[in-house]
Amino acid sequence: xxxxxxxxxxxxxxxxxxxxxxxxxxxxxxxxxxxxxxxxxxxxxxxxxxxxxxxxxxxxxxxxxxxxxxxxxxxxxxxxxxxxxxxxxxxxxxxxxxxxxxxxxxxxxxxxxxxxxxxxxxxxxxxxxxxxxxxxxxxxxxxxxxxxxxxxxxxxxxxxxxxxxxxxxxxxxxxxxxxxxxxxxxxxxxxxxxxxxxxxxxxxxxxxxxxxxxxxxxxxxxxxxxxxxxxxxxxxxxxxxxxxxxxxxxxxxxxxxxxxxxxxxxxxxxxxxxxxxxxxxxxxxxxxxxxxxxxxxxxxxxxxxxxxxxxxxxxxxxxxxxxxxxxxxxxxxxxxxxxxxxxxxxxxxxxxxxxxxxxxxxxxxxxxxxxxxxxxxxxxxxxxxxxxxxxxxxxxxxxxxxxxxxxxxxxxxxxxxxxxxxxxxxxxxxxxxxxxxxxxxxxxxxxxxxxxxxxxxxxxxxxxxxxxxxxxxxxxxxxxxxxxxxxxxxxxxxxxxxxxxxxxxxxxxxxxxxxxxxxxxxxxxxxxxxxxxx
Amino acid sequence: xxxxxxxxxxxxxxxxxxxxxxxxxxxxxxxxxxxxxxxxxxxxxxxxxxxxxxxxxxxxxxxxxxxxxxxxxxxxxxxxxxxxxxxxxxxxxxxxxxxxxxxxxxxxxxxxxxxxxxxxxxxxxxxxxxxxxxxxxxxxxxxxxxxxxxxxxxxxxxxxxxxxxxxxxxxxxxxxxxxxxxxxxxxxxxxxxxxxxxxxxxxxxxxxxxxxxxxxxxxxxxxxxxxxxxxxxxxxxxxxxxxxxxxxxxxxxxxxxxxxxxxxxxxxxxxxxxxxxxxxxxxxxxxxxxxxxxxxxxx
Numbered sequence: 133x134x135x136x137x138x139x140x141x142x143x144x145x146x147x148x149x150x151x152x153x154x155x156x157x158x159x160x161x162x163x164x165x166x167x168x169x170x171x172x173x174x175x176x177x178x179x180x181x182x183x184x185x186x187x188x189x190x191x192x193x194x195x196x197x198x199x200x201x202x203x204x205x206x207x208x209x210x211x212x213x214x215x216x217x218x219x220x221x222x223x224x225x226x227x228x229x230x231x232x233x234x235x236x237x238x239x240x241x242x243x244x245x246x247x248x249x250x251x252x253x254x255x256x257x258x259x260x261x262x263x264x265x266x267x268x269x270x271x272x273x274x275x276x277x278x279x280x281x282x283x284x285x286x287x288x289x290x291x292x293x294x295x296x297x298x299x300x301x302x303x304x305x306x307x308x309x310x311x312x313x314x315x316x317x318x319x320x321x322x323x324x325x326x327x328x329x330x331x332x333x334x335x336x337x338x339x340x341x342x343x344x345x346x347x348x349x350x351x352x353x354x355x356x357x358x359x360x361x362x363x364x365x366x367x368x369x370x371x372x373x374x375x376x377x378x379x380x381x382x383x384x385x386x387x388x389x390x391x392x393x394x395x396x397x398x399x400x401x402x403x404x405x406x407x408x409x410x411x412x413x414x415x416x417x418x419x420x421x422x423x424x425x426x427x428x429x430x431x432x433x434x435x436x437x438x439x440x441x442x443x444x445x446x447x448x449x450x451x452x453x454x455x456x457x458x459x460x461x462x463x464x465x466x467x468x469x470x471x472x473x474x475x476x477x478x479x480x481x482x483x484x485x486x487x488x489x490x491x492x493x494x495x496x497x498x499x500x501x502x503x504x505x506x507x508x509x510x511x512x513x514x515x516x517x518x519x520x521x522x523x524x525x526x527x528x529x530x531x532x533x534x535x536x537x538x539x540x541x542x543x544x545x546x547x548x549x550x551x552x553x554x555x556x557x558x559x560x561x562x563x564x565x566x567x568x569x570x571x572x573x574x575x576x577x578x579x580x581x582x583x584x585x586x587x588x589x590x591x592x593x594x595x596x597x598x599x600x601x602x603x604x605x606x607x608x609x610x611x612x613x614x615x616x617x618x619x620x621x622x623x624x625x626x627x628x629x630x631x632x633x634x635x636x637x638x639x640x641x642x643x644x645x646x647x648x649x650x651x652x653x654x655x656x657x658x659x660x661x662x663x664x665x666x
Numbered sequence: 667x668x669x670x671x672x673x674x675x676x677x678x679x680x681x682x683x684x685x686x687x688x689x690x691x692x693x694x695x696x697x698x699x700x701x702x703x704x705x706x707x708x709x710x711x712x713x714x715x716x717x718x719x720x721x722x723x724x725x726x727x728x729x730x731x732x733x734x735x736x737x738x739x740x741x742x743x744x745x746x747x748x749x750x751x752x753x754x755x756x757x758x759x760x761x762x763x764x765x766x767x768x769x770x771x772x773x774x775x776x777x778x779x780x781x782x783x784x785x786x787x788x789x790x791x792x793x794x795x796x797x798x799x800x801x802x803x804x805x806x807x808x809x810x811x812x813x814x815x816x817x818x819x820x821x822x823x824x825x826x827x828x829x830x831x832x833x834x835x836x837x838x839x840x841x842x843x844x845x846x847x848x849x850x851x852x853x854x855x856x857x858x859x860x861x862x863x864x865x866x867x868x869x870x871x872x873x874x875x876x877x878x879x880x881x882x883x884x885x886x887x888x889x890x891x892x893x894x895x896x897x898x899x900x901x902x903x904x905x906x907x908x909x910x911x912x913x914x915x916x917x918x919x920x921x922x923x924x925x926x927x928x929x930x931x932x933x934x935x936x937x938x939x940x941x942x943x944x945x946x947x948x949x950x951x952x953x954x955x956x957x958x959x960x961x962x963x964x965x
Contacts, residue, residue, distance in 0.1 A: 407790035408757075412764030416757075422765060426754060509752040513805075516716050516746040516818075517769040520738045663679075663719045 134394055135256030142263040146237055154271055157229050162278045169286040172210050182208045184451055189216050193447035193550050196343040199362040211290040211367030215299055223358060226303050227310040230268060231331040234311045237264040238318035239327040242399060261315055261393050265386055268311040276304030295367035302361035305378040309357045312386035319392040322401035419519050420527040427498060431535055434494040435542040441490060442546025445483050450554030452476050465611045473633045476557060481630040483547060485607050488571035491539030492578055496596055498532040499582040503593050506665050521660045529579060529652060536575045544568040567631035573644035574624035580651035587658030667730050669694050669816050669847040675724035677710055684710045686871045692849060697842050699862030700851040707871040708851040709749050712820050745814035749821045751801040753793035759804045760789030766808035774811060781807040784833050799825035810837055817848045823857060835860060887920040892933050893940035904929055
């Protein structure tokens with residue numbers, strides 16, 4: 133029997149705990165929607181521009197990423213372009229929000245023992261799950277409504293009220309669907325990590341099904357809620373039936389979750405907890421193996437992320453010449469690269485730099501992890517045994533260098549794979565790799581600076597992010613902001629050749645490597661003589 | 667050669683003096699108890715011995731080698747259990763034990779299995795699922811599974827239940843029988859009392875007493891209860907009697923052990939039918955120090 137005593141109190145309690153994050157989420161969705169909708173006419177000022185973007189949207193790489201474009205190809209329909217560009221990405225974000233927040237109120241509370249306290253009160257067995265889902269039905273409805281109304285208010289005449297509300301409703305049902313899915317996985321898994329992990333995995337599969345389906349088979353797309361909501365075709369034919377289907381599916385999933393919740397014990401799960409390894413593998417039992425093991429998932433996630441970044445940049449390369457010429461912002465951005473090179477070549481320079489800077493994040497994180505280990509009393513386990521500090525720090529530096537190479541490879545590979553599909557001018561993978569590898573010494577200087585911080589002012593190690601942020605601004609936005617040339621020379625990235633516009637010069641690489649080695653040596657020397665927190 | 671020698675160790679964190687002129691010496695085969703309240707400097711001392719903290723002043727040598735410079739060499743012969751065991755949440759207990767054992771170099775599979783069994787540990791669980799006591803067990807199994815010459819244990823039983831404490835104590839007794847040297851920090855005094863040959867008491871960064879339990883007990887008064895058939899006269903004024911009280915031929919007081927024969931002779935005149943004398947526990951000793959801000963009360 134489903135028991136729901138106390139639903140009102142618990143729902144209020146959930147709202148109270150989440151009120152700030154709910155407000156931030158709803159506000160961000162509304163603001164983002166308003167900003168993009170207002171920007172739209174300036175982004176594509178002429179009819180020709182819209183036609184170009186329509187062509188871009190019709191290439192397979194873009195369809196796989198964003199879903200099909202249903203609007204007219206012979207006249208301007210900003211609404212249809214907007215829906216094609218934004219709906220899937222925003223829906224993914226809405227799904228993410230629901231997965232995180234629903235996990236928090238279901239399995240996470242149960243795992244931490246908070247649910248036990250609530251259940252000891254006069255509260256029904258299923259109340260918490262039911263209240264969580266109810267609250268998030270309301271939150272998702274609000275998001276859909278706000279977004280819809282904002283679109284009506286900020287869009288041009290092509291943003292009709294029916295299409296706008298339909299677009300919002302697409303987000304609402306996606307949110308409710310993934311709230312229910314997370315509720316279901318919370319019954320199946322014993323940990324909150326497992327719950328959100330399975331839910332994100334499921335989201336990934338639904339996205340992939342839609343991507344493959346949108347290119348090859350309509351049926352596959354209709355299995356995925358993400359595929360279904362694009363079939364509403366907002367601002368084109370405005371069909372409401374997919375909304376209904378997703379909603380019915382969500383209700384069925386939620387019902388199954390609630391039934392499973394009724395029949396299980398507190399802290400129990402339907403997927404049995406796999407016992408872990410009884411003894412360690414050979415790979416683990418060294419400081420290097422341990423450091424790798426602890427960062428493995430992060431490294432894989434970043435490698436995928438950087439590759440997706442490369443793919444998404446690569447997929448727009450085909451139309452880059454026409455896209456950039458006439459767009460003041462992009463022309464300014466690329467002006468720093470200068471020369472007489474084509475826009476494609478100059479854009480490639482920028483892309484190598486962006487991939488290098490984003491790829492530097494997990495590299496720096498590796499060194500910062502050593503500080504984290506120290507703060508969490510993990511280091512004493514190692515140093516209390518036959519491990520020296522030099523060995524420890526060099527292991528982390530080695531891994532950081534390996535990660536920098538992995539990121540460079542995966543980003544460039546993504547860029548090449550997508551780019552080769554859409555450009556007529558042939559891209560040479562080898563040249564692209566040289567352009568990307570040229571940035572490695574600059575990334576290593578960041579590694580070295582982080583080691584210096586670790587040695588000299590460990591409590592301020594995160595200052596390195598500020599420097600990376602400065603690098604990003606000066607390299608990526610320097611042209612737009614009109615910064616003088618010397619500013620970019622304040623970061624190691626300013627000393628890397630702009631390949632393919634400039635040719636590779638080994639001297640600057642050697643100088644950067646020497647700087648890195650010296651700084652690592654000095655930082656290491658200091659690290660070996662300072663007190664450790666644990 | 668002493669296994670561990672700490673000479674005039676002073677450790678300052680900025681202006682704060684965490685350790686002030688600490689002296690400790692351990693001979694081979696000795697079980698040494700290091701007791702003191704929280705924040706007294708026990709963990710700081712141990713981290714200095716392990717070369718994780720650098721001494722501001724003074725010398726620390728382990729096996730005759732410098733604790734700071736030769737840390738790695740020394741640690742090949744040291745087994746260590748930290749006070750607050752924090753582990754990697756994504757690894758299982760078994761994996762962590764293997765890692766720790768391997769990092770020291772030597773290992774014994776059968777010993778590992780035996781310890782896991784006697785400490786009743788599930789090695790297949792991830793560390794994030796372990797309670798404090800279970801994390802402690804992981805560290806203990808890893809340390810005890812090693813063949814080491816010196817065992818440094820920082821409050822090793824603080825999360826264990828009484829049953830597991832017994833297992834721990836018998837493990838320590840086995841090590842002692844095998845002639846190993848053990849440095850045991852604790853604030854569980856009964857444990858130190860049961861296991862240790864010698865004790866040092868640390869308070870606010872200073873060692874306020876060192877010696878064998880026997881030596882330290884000399885400083886303490888026994889709690890005595892005597893029952894006689896005839897009423898005792900003039901007992902209260904005797905040398906070495908404190909906190910005297912009498913209740914219907916039952917006399918209880920604290921006694922300076924050095925005055926035992928005088929006191930016993932006096933009471934014997936009144937026909938003793940019952941005599942109980944309880945030696946001071948380490949708790950008494952410790953409370954005594956703690957109450958008086960260091961130093962033995964001399965009244």
